[in-house]
Amino acid sequence: MKFFDALQLPSLQQARIAAGAEGLHRTIRWVSIVDLPDPLSCVSSGDLLLTTGYGWPRDEKKLLDLIIELNACGLAGLGLAVPEYFTNMPLTVCRVADELHFPIIEIPWEIQFNTITEEILSSILTYQYNIQEQSEFVHQELMRIALDANDLQEIAVTLGKLIKRPVIIQHPEGPILASYNMNKDGLEEEEQLFHQEMISFRKEQVQHIPLRSHSRPIRIPAVPESGLPARLLCPISIKKELAGLLWIIEGQQPLREVDQRAAQTASIVMALHISQQRALASLEAQLGYSFLDSLLESQFNTTPQILRRAELLGFDPEGIYSVGTIIMNSSVPLSREGIIKRERLADKLKLRMQELKIPTVLSLTQNQLLFLIPESVLSEDIWKSMKDINLSFAVSLPYRGFTNVRQGYKEVSSILPHISFGQLHRYQDLLVPRVLMGDHDARSSFLGKLFDPLQRSRNGDVLISTLLTFARMGFQLKKTADELNIHPKTLRYRLDRAISLGNFDLNEAETQFHLQLAVRIFSLENARI
Incomplete structure (x- = not known):
């Protein structure tokens, strides 16, 4: 029990705190009654020492040394019966006890030590019983919640x-x-x-x-x-x-x-x-890995069972997703340490995806983590918490539905040779540099991204040819109309329709550069303009 609790007992209510009040939080584990000149061999840590002071030194220096040694033994405190042999504890001793936070109380002589001992030990036993009872109750409740x-x-x-x-x-x-x-x-x-x-x-x-x-x-x-x-x-x-x-x-x-x-x-x-x-997450992860692997590797049949699994994993077949790939700067095949690092990285990614309320549809392959990013989530919000000089993050264009997600996987796979670690790379940002480097796949993707909306419309070939000629003629209306041998109003109509369908801004320098680059690509491939 705590020393300050002991002072509330009937036998100690008349006791006076002579020194060490700041140490009353000390725990009393036992009570020892010793009147020997050297009580050190008869006490243990946690004892409350009761004494009449009969055999104690009257010299203040020796008494001071004794108090210091008793405190060093870890005693809970000292109870001195007064005023038979000591009228009170000397003031110099009390000052040192205050510095040591060593509690000293003065007990009226008429109070029996046996009474004090009985009350304290009885309280300790009661306290221990209550602790055991409470601990048992807490243990049972926690065991119950462990199951529920x-x-x-x-x-x-x-x-x-x-x-x-x-x-x-x-x-x-x-x-x-x-x-x-x-x-x-x-x-x-x-x-x-x-x-x-x-x-x-x-x-x-x-x-x-x-x-x-x-x-x-x-x-x-x-x-x-x-x-x-x-x-x-x-x-x-x-x-x-x-x-x-x-x-x-x-x-x-x-x-x-x-x-x-x-x-x-x-x-x-x-x-x-x-x-x-973790065990459940591992099972769910295996299902998720299998689902995503099938989705990205063209082994996917949209059966009712597959649709149900997609729903359970949080994948919306009508949703728009980009494919994201986090690449570790580790040689393959991965070492045991590399696999452990990849698993920890996957856990960190799952935690971030849960924070962003993204379905944790992901897969692990060698030094890569593949996952789907809904259109509503910015890739920067994911990279912000994952960013590391030994990681790279590649993101595809967004696509709708099961089949189109595979195109996203092809896009991120195609830019992996061009990534730099410590950076976020979007497919569209690397497309033009790859075209300039002569990447044939990048050329096809670039032209598709630029002209697909027009290609799918009526007379799309005519609109594409008009745009390319306009770029080749330096974006001059008269020269373009003469080259195509059409009226300027007809040219303006075609350009307006192309702008509307392809969302072009022909006054923007980047758009003009992309169109001129397309002209060079078609020229290299001997296409007719």
């Missing part, structure tokens, strides 16, 4: 309610996975403040926690300047791998032993839950 919980949030809420403390579960990379605070009115501000520190809490600090301590809670002191209270960190580990961090906010009241036991049990429950979720 759908996610980490339910476990966090259950733990928080049991110990009546704010609880936060954090991913080792930083994101908050679940949280609970019993005071809803003050939750948002406190969690925001706490989350800010989590951002600055360096990952390497977590990695430096010795593996042997992963099963033990670690107390993090308060940070008064930022208003952060003391916290208890309980690492969640699976086979010596750090899988998460369980934080319990201590607040104004110190954590009880039962709270720490609950934290340890909860961390085991969370580890089991994460293991189970």
